[in-house]
Amino acid sequence: MSIRAQDVVPISEARARLTELSDEVVGGAEKLLTKNGAAYVALIDARKLDYYHALEAEHASLLLLAEADVALRELAAGERVSSDTLMQALTDR
Template identity: 80%
Template structure:
């Protein structure tokens, strides 16, 4: 989602407009708060934040699944690591 000029708000201004900004976020907007002209934090709808967290967890699961699949392929291909080498790599 691209931010519009109305979505970028100095944090000093956001203090006075928090209810208004929150209502806009619940209606679908995302707000980027700036501090000294630089991006600082975002205001995101709580449901969207929950969705983002679920996506992150799903991504982590897919990465782990991919790593497990790679390990199984290597095992089936006869590629093994000696336990001493494994312990060295892990330390």
């Protein structure tokens, strides 16, 4: 969803209109609050925030699975290092 000009609200104005802005957000809008003319925080529906967090967790899980897949393929291809070499590489950091 793109932010429309009417969805950009100075934080000083948002203080006085919080209930109204919250109702608009629950109705599907997203509000970008500005401070000194620059983006500062956003108001989004709490359910949408929960969804974003779930997506973030899913993405992290997919990245871990992809890394595990690469490691298993390398192991199956005989591309492995000894535990001594691994420990040495880890301590050199």
